[in-house]
Amino acid sequence: MMRSPQLQALKDRYGALPYITTVVVGIMGLLYCFSLLSSSVTKVLALNPSAVLHGGIHRLITYPLVHQDFFHVFFNVFALVPVLSSFEEETGTVATVGCLYFFSVIPGVVYVLTSLLFSSNVVTLGASGWVFSLMAYFALKDYAVRQTIYLNQSIQIPTWSTPVLTLLLIALLLPGSSFWGHLYGLLVGYAYGLGYIPVARLPAQLVYKVESTLSQYNLTRALPRFVSDESASKHRVVIDTTVDAGVPSGGTSPVLAPVGGVGRSAFNGQGRPLGV
Template identity: 35%
Template sequence: MPSFAQLNPLRIRSYIFRLPLCTRILIFAIVALWIATIPFTWLRQWASLVPDKVNLASMYRLNTFPLMHLSFLHMVFNILAVTPLLERFESEFGTLVTLVLFTGPFGTLPGGIYTLLEKFLLRSNTTVMGASIWVFLLLAAEAMKTHKANPNFSIGPYKIPTWITPLILVFIISFLVPNVSLIGHLCGAGVGYLWASGYIRFLVPPEKILRWIESKLNLLGRLPHYVSVDQKTYGRYGVLPSTALGTIPRSPEPGQRLGP
């Protein structure tokens, strides 16, 4: 249980200022789109995912529906849930990869699966919107990573596979919270499992191309809070500034490095 000291405004402010670039962009887009719906109420219908309205001319819905929210509280709760997960993902894979995935396949795939299920299996036309589909996608990916280190957790005499925890959460939320999409959340979690298992990693451009783009456009130097895709070479936020290469301290023993 976190203490009140950990939740003080200074810590929250520091955390917000340390958010990486793509996470900031996506959160800003969510807030901006909700604000825009105040004078332009038709935007909500335009951006939401309505299975019967998805066609070649409205494929954009598969990418806009995670950014649109039904109400202010809906938006706030989803932002609180998705921000730390997005930040963790971007810190691991880099800003370019995060931008490519969350403006493309991570909306198109779960949205497309949901549309197909609604139209051809369930014969329904339930409208969905909200970043919760990303929440369960990222939770599923995290659960798969945790499962490798800790395959099970115990509840009394029962051992529960760690990877199944997002699915348990999906059903609990569907039972407790009205007007949430069980199918939509399951679609998001399913794509998260596919990503963590490596089946859809081909959707990310090759690392050589991403590194070339970074160096060609000097993204590390031009964009604050940018996370390099090549963290093995550049670290999380690029090369740290130094006055002279000759002043870099060396390890007293070969094969050992200084610092974290």
């Protein structure tokens, strides 16, 4: 029986995920199953601004991993896998862990501060913030190569703006979604891509040290589909920064600065509501 190209593409994308992508999806699935047994799982891990201010700092890290219901986790996984797996393949497994940490903490802190400023305590949860951060990153990368895309024969938009359109579309179609959570994730992704959050990119020496330690115990081979920094460098895009792509950049920009290797673009998927 012949398989359609679409089914084969889905199998190729979701069937052999890199290590951290697999771990993240597995944790999200497990936590959803646990939440069916006890709703306290979600309550303890979701981003509750008031709880964070009273010692629940862990929520700044855990809120992307818990979800409201089956459809929430399903669509978040469907949207996250393409962008996160592509990001891990070109960034490396160890460095991706650091990026996900900051892609969670920075928007979470801003969300809590905003809630404090406006005397609000709306709980938010879900991986859509990660989705928007990664969408922004890849949109910037695509923009450095192709500045515009055509919506039809007469309308064109800057490539970097495609995640913004997704944000507005979701806000329009799903007014109960966490617009601010999505927006903060989007802004962090743009800031990272332009090199304004260098702390989110782990130093090469640290990545090398961690990988060397794992290699000593043969864990880099034991961990399924572990992406080393050396392997990831083969997937990174080479951008000639002497050509003006219209995007402000500096020498530290992970999107626009030349990093070696041959890359590929992966701007796929759209987010689900980050919160309720």
